Amino acid sequence: MDIRWETPFTRKAKDAIRAIPSGRVATYGQIAALAGRERAARGVAWILHSSSDTAGLPWHRVINGRGAISLGRGRGFEEQKKRLIAEGVEVGHGGRVDLKRFQWEQNDGAAGRSPAARKYLTSLLKGD
Protein backbone atom coordinates (compact mmCIF):
# COMPACT_ATOMS: atom_id res chain seq x y z
CA MET A 1 0.00 0.00 0.00
CA ASP A 2 1.04 3.51 -0.58
CA ILE A 3 -0.23 7.02 -0.20
CA ARG A 4 -1.48 8.22 -3.56
CA TRP A 5 -2.92 11.59 -2.74
CA GLU A 6 -2.09 14.26 -0.28
CA THR A 7 -5.07 15.16 1.84
CA PRO A 8 -5.17 18.09 4.25
CA PHE A 9 -4.54 15.66 7.04
CA THR A 10 -1.56 13.87 5.54
CA ARG A 11 -0.05 17.17 4.48
CA LYS A 12 -0.38 18.74 7.92
CA ALA A 13 0.86 15.63 9.61
CA LYS A 14 3.95 15.51 7.42
CA ASP A 15 4.59 19.20 8.04
CA ALA A 16 4.36 18.60 11.76
CA ILE A 17 6.81 15.73 11.54
CA ARG A 18 9.25 17.84 9.55
CA ALA A 19 9.06 20.45 12.29
CA ILE A 20 10.38 18.13 14.97
CA PRO A 21 13.88 19.33 15.85
CA SER A 22 16.83 16.98 15.75
CA GLY A 23 17.47 15.50 19.14
CA ARG A 24 13.83 15.52 20.14
CA VAL A 25 10.92 13.15 19.68
CA ALA A 26 7.16 13.52 19.31
CA THR A 27 4.34 11.03 19.81
CA TYR A 28 1.85 9.93 17.18
CA GLY A 29 -0.90 11.62 19.14
CA GLN A 30 1.10 14.82 19.31
CA ILE A 31 1.52 14.88 15.54
CA ALA A 32 -2.17 14.12 15.08
CA ALA A 33 -3.07 17.06 17.31
CA LEU A 34 -0.81 19.36 15.31
CA ALA A 35 -2.50 18.11 12.16
CA GLY A 36 -5.82 19.14 13.63
CA ARG A 37 -7.09 15.71 14.65
CA GLU A 38 -6.20 15.17 18.26
CA ARG A 39 -7.40 11.58 18.27
CA ALA A 40 -6.05 10.50 14.91
CA ALA A 41 -2.87 8.92 16.19
CA ARG A 42 -3.64 5.82 14.19
CA GLY A 43 -4.01 7.94 11.12
CA VAL A 44 -0.50 9.26 11.65
CA ALA A 45 0.78 5.75 12.08
CA TRP A 46 -0.95 4.81 8.89
CA ILE A 47 0.77 7.59 6.97
CA LEU A 48 4.18 6.44 8.09
CA HIS A 49 3.76 2.72 7.65
CA SER A 50 2.14 3.12 4.25
CA SER A 51 4.60 5.61 2.84
CA SER A 52 7.21 4.03 0.64
CA ASP A 53 8.67 7.49 0.37
CA THR A 54 9.74 8.61 3.81
CA ALA A 55 12.83 10.25 2.41
CA GLY A 56 13.17 13.73 3.80
CA LEU A 57 10.81 12.96 6.65
CA PRO A 58 12.37 12.59 10.10
CA TRP A 59 10.04 9.68 10.75
CA HIS A 60 12.40 8.25 13.36
CA ARG A 61 11.51 11.11 15.70
CA VAL A 62 7.97 9.82 16.06
CA ILE A 63 7.39 7.30 18.84
CA ASN A 64 4.35 6.11 20.76
CA GLY A 65 2.79 7.70 23.80
CA ARG A 66 4.49 5.26 26.10
CA GLY A 67 7.81 6.68 25.04
CA ALA A 68 8.90 3.68 23.03
CA ILE A 69 9.75 2.79 19.47
CA SER A 70 6.70 1.15 17.94
CA LEU A 71 8.45 -0.64 15.12
CA GLY A 72 9.09 -4.31 15.63
CA ARG A 73 12.50 -5.93 15.65
CA GLY A 74 13.62 -6.54 12.12
CA ARG A 75 10.99 -4.15 10.86
CA GLY A 76 12.81 -0.89 11.33
CA PHE A 77 13.38 -0.89 15.06
CA GLU A 78 17.14 -1.01 14.76
CA GLU A 79 17.23 1.72 12.14
CA GLN A 80 15.08 4.04 14.20
CA LYS A 81 17.12 3.46 17.32
CA LYS A 82 20.33 4.09 15.42
CA ARG A 83 19.06 7.35 13.98
CA LEU A 84 17.84 8.62 17.33
CA ILE A 85 21.09 7.86 19.07
CA ALA A 86 22.97 9.60 16.27
CA GLU A 87 21.02 12.73 17.17
CA GLY A 88 21.68 12.45 20.85
CA VAL A 89 18.46 10.81 21.96
CA GLU A 90 19.09 8.11 24.53
CA VAL A 91 17.32 4.89 23.64
CA GLY A 92 17.21 2.33 26.37
CA HIS A 93 16.08 -1.24 26.62
CA GLY A 94 13.09 -2.05 24.48
CA GLY A 95 13.50 1.17 22.55
CA ARG A 96 12.56 3.29 25.51
CA VAL A 97 13.00 7.04 25.38
CA ASP A 98 12.50 9.35 28.33
CA LEU A 99 9.77 11.68 27.16
CA LYS A 100 10.41 14.00 30.08
CA ARG A 101 13.81 14.79 28.68
CA PHE A 102 13.45 14.32 24.94
CA GLN A 103 9.88 15.06 23.95
CA TRP A 104 9.45 18.05 21.68
CA GLU A 105 7.50 20.86 23.29
CA GLN A 106 6.42 23.40 20.76
CA ASN A 107 5.67 25.87 23.50
CA ASP A 108 8.11 26.99 26.18
CA GLY A 109 10.51 27.99 23.42
CA ALA A 110 12.21 24.65 23.64
CA ALA A 111 13.28 24.68 20.05
CA GLY A 112 16.23 22.77 18.81
CA ARG A 113 18.04 19.86 20.30
CA SER A 114 17.18 19.22 23.91
CA PRO A 115 19.81 19.85 26.59
CA ALA A 116 19.71 16.16 27.41
CA ALA A 117 20.44 15.29 23.80
CA ARG A 118 23.32 17.77 23.61
CA LYS A 119 24.84 16.30 26.70
CA TYR A 120 24.43 12.73 25.52
CA LEU A 121 25.82 13.55 22.11
CA THR A 122 28.86 15.15 23.66
CA SER A 123 29.54 12.06 25.71
CA LEU A 124 29.18 9.89 22.62
CA LEU A 125 31.64 11.96 20.61
CA LYS A 126 34.03 11.93 23.50
CA GLY A 127 33.99 8.17 23.23
CA ASP A 128 31.74 7.40 26.16
Next chain:
DNA sequence: CCTATGACAGACA
Protein backbone atom coordinates in the same frame (compact mmCIF):
# COMPACT_ATOMS: atom_id res chain seq x y z
C1' DC B 1 -22.06 2.43 1.98
C1' DC B 2 -19.52 -1.26 4.37
C1' DT B 3 -15.47 -3.84 5.97
C1' DA B 4 -10.57 -4.30 6.98
C1' DT B 5 -6.07 -2.58 8.51
C1' DG B 6 -2.76 -0.34 11.36
C1' DA B 7 4.64 2.29 13.51
C1' DC B 8 -2.02 4.58 18.41
C1' DA B 9 -3.88 5.91 23.20
C1' DG B 10 -6.41 5.42 27.36
C1' DA B 11 -8.56 2.69 30.73
C1' DC B 12 -8.46 -1.10 33.60
C1' DA B 13 -7.48 -5.68 35.86
Next chain:
DNA sequence: GTGTCTGCCATAG
Protein backbone atom coordinates in the same frame (compact mmCIF):
# COMPACT_ATOMS: atom_id res chain seq x y z
C1' DG C 1 5.31 -3.46 35.54
C1' DT C 2 2.28 -6.46 31.85
C1' DG C 3 -1.80 -8.02 29.14
C1' DT C 4 -6.29 -7.04 27.27
C1' DC C 5 -10.06 -4.32 25.67
C1' DT C 6 -12.14 -0.54 23.51
C1' DG C 7 -12.50 3.75 21.05
C1' DC C 8 -10.60 6.35 17.59
C1' DC C 9 -9.28 7.99 12.75
C1' DA C 10 -7.61 7.99 7.80
C1' DT C 11 -7.36 5.34 4.01
C1' DA C 12 -7.83 1.15 0.88
C1' DG C 13 -10.82 -2.17 -1.43
